Amino acid sequence: MQPLPDKxxxxxxxxxxxxLRLTGVLWALPLSLLGLLLVxxxxxxxxxxxxxxxxxxxxxxxVVRGRAGDFLLAHHPFGAMHAxxxxxxxxxxxxxxxxxxxxxxxxxxxxxxRWGVVFPLAYLGASAxxxxxxxxxxxDNGFEVAARKAERRLRD
Ligand SMILES: [Zn+2]
Numbered sequence: 001m002q003p004l005p006d007k008x009x010x011x012x013x014x015x016x017x018x019x020l021r022l023t024g025v026l027w028a029l030p031l032s033l034l035g036l037l038l039v040x041x042x043x044x045x046x047x048x049x050x051x052x053x054x055x056x057x058x059x060x061x062x063v064v065r066g067r068a069g070d071f072l073l074a075h076h077p078f079g080a081m082h083a084x085x086x087x088x089x090x091x092x093x094x095x096x097x098x099x100x101x102x103x104x105x106x107x108x109x110x111x112x113x114r115w116g117v118v119f120p121l122a123y124l125g126a127s128a129x130x131x132x133x134x135x136x137x138x139x140d141n142g143f144e145v146a147a148r149k150a151e152r153r154l155r156d
Pocket of ligand 1: 104108144147
């Protein structure tokens with residue numbers, strides 16, 4: 001039988017986890033503010049907002065869905081997509097409600113929390129690196145590879 005952990009150790013671990021999540025939120029805040037600005041029309045047009053607590057999902061995030069969001073995603077300059085994450089904000093198509101899609105986008109939220117404001121540059125750099133190695137800018141981007149790996153950890 002294993003001894004129970006000291007309650008102060010458990011509390012410290014929990015406090016550390018909360019501090020790390022808070023640091024990630026602050027570090028990615030400029031991106032999240034940009035994301036909020038982008039989803040504002042979606043919310044004004046009657047969209048919905050769902051809060052994903054970091055304690056349950058590893059990273060806190062807000063998921064926004066709505067007709068205007070569907071339009072935005074369908075007409076994205078890089079091509080139509082089901083969802084996208086900007087900082088801690090996820091814009092998701094109303095029809096795309098799979099756990100795998102959410103896991104994919106939450107991995108991008110975690111990446112933004114780690115890289116902060118330089119995440120978009122790091123993402124572009126990873127695409128350039130993939131291209132230089134003879135790969136494809138999206139499928140071989142290391143951030144996308146990690147997000148697809150996060151998807152595979154779940155089953156719908
Ligand atoms: Zn992705």
